[in-house]
Amino acid sequence: RGNYQEETLYWAQLIKEARENQWGRLDEMLEIVSQNRYNEVVVASFIRLLANCPEHTKQEAIITALNNNPSPLVRAAAAASMDRDLSEKTKKALLVAATDKFRLVRVSAAASLAGFEESRFAAAEKQTVARVTDEYMEAMVARPDDWSSYYNLGIYHQNRGSAGKALDAYETAIRLYPESLMPFINSSVLYSYIGNQAKAEENLRRALEIDPGNEAANLNLGLLLAEQGKTDEAEKALRTVLDVNPKQAVAAYNLSVIVSQQNLDEAVSFAGIAAENRPGEPRYAYTLAYYQMENNQKQAAEKTLKKLIAENPLYLNAVSFLADIYMRDGRTGELEKLYEQTLKTEGISSQDKEAIRQALNTITNNKAGKSN
Template identity: 40%
Template structure:
């Protein structure tokens, strides 16, 4: 009924009939998940506050934790580590996934403890998260528990041998361990099960690239594009590969398609900036600005913008970018060194010496 009306009209009537706004909590949680999915970390404080709430929904909390793995913001760690002690095994498993691959000492210790969790899901997520732990980073008893949990993980992925997704997960596990032949075997098996499986094609391309088989890597990405031509990750990886092969014009086209599909993909804008710089600083600066705006928490993008601004002779703007960068990231020594060069180019030797002193103190 009411096919001529929209959702806002229906919502307005529901609110008239029901004074209790029962939709609001769900919409608030959904908005946080949506922001995390888009990589919008301007709402990170609200996400972390939700995870700490005693009345938090465990499914929403688990979803947020998995998405937090993509964030490089340091302030996420207290909430992630606390979630590894959560009463819910679903939340603990998601926290282990969020902490996966971290070099943060507290994260390594927390993941090591999770290897002894009473729930297998938590143990195997912790094992997957510790595949890149540094040599010597785990005590002997923890290494033994890691071996047992890793065996559980592999066995759980082989329960359904005809599941392409499980094969991809196993391939990613081997890839993170540097076992290229085993990783490729799993990705290729996944593609025999489902030749149109885009994650299998993308991850196979990464493994082929690491193995030096770039013809196969490109073929896999081209096959993925035939399935999903507007997939940002596929276009991005193709752009990186073509750039590595020296095919700059094609690389730029692929990266531009990646950015068009996902305007939060700062790495695509950053690589376009670097590719454009030899021919046009104006175009390079345009892309650098987009990268810095998309990921203000990543100092590399602001630094690169300032570097090319200096090259274009825009010393005042370069100094402003670097002053903001060093204020937000006081541990980023390269920012102070470039700031010293800009001050020197402007004839301000005292400010240059101060910036160099701060760089040496990092």
């Protein structure tokens, strides 16, 4: 009994962290998914929560669950969670799931397969996709009074790139259940995409009437208002996002840009949040270094750039930025070392290599001129 209680407390804590987008123990979560450590409800819950995780390492565990887990509930959750991954490996796994003996798994696979271009399927695969898509569509209209069916239908059409059909489905879901939050949020993205900014804003504000602290609605509203130049309102919405989720990198990055004209200390702070919580996005660390320089924090900026280059050696904007600092300070030796190190990096284009070599030649010629 004691072990059972300890295990329950263990996975419950991990689920709490996943709900709060804390991924420091992601390896443990993925082990639960790939090794089917607990009952099917727990494993399926982890898979659904991983949808918000930005780390690509999660895909291997989810594919393992889709291929090998004995529970159709888990396999269906795995298939449904793959709607954003368009890799060849995922496509193959979903095609297998589309022939699963359980309908729940098949229709979940169909929803995720909707995101793939038809040209990526061979003739036999197209037949499989068509068959399972028909089954999926039948399932969606089986309950015409169910708002969630229309919401899921909206997601399907959105993945297929059919904005008009998706919006019709989302609006039907809203009419059937005006308190449904996600149709408002998803439809706002599409309204913005087709250029109807007013309707996008309206639906986001209606979502916030239902849930004023909703992270996704505030984030999307903040980004929408920022695009329109309504920076005061955008800042308010994005600050609400960070109140709800202090590690929200997109909100923090955009806040750093908005406040930079008035408060560089805050700009540095927000950019730091973005860089720390999205290390895979080099633009965030670059922005942090930029505001650090603007705020007379040169040493901190150099440290940020060196770390960025070490982790993303092909991000040459960071190399140029650090080189510019060295050049202005007359630190020729460090500049040469930086360029020479960059030339050794695999994956750099021949054009970029030639530009770096020319820069090195300029340094050499300048040194020779001074010695003469």
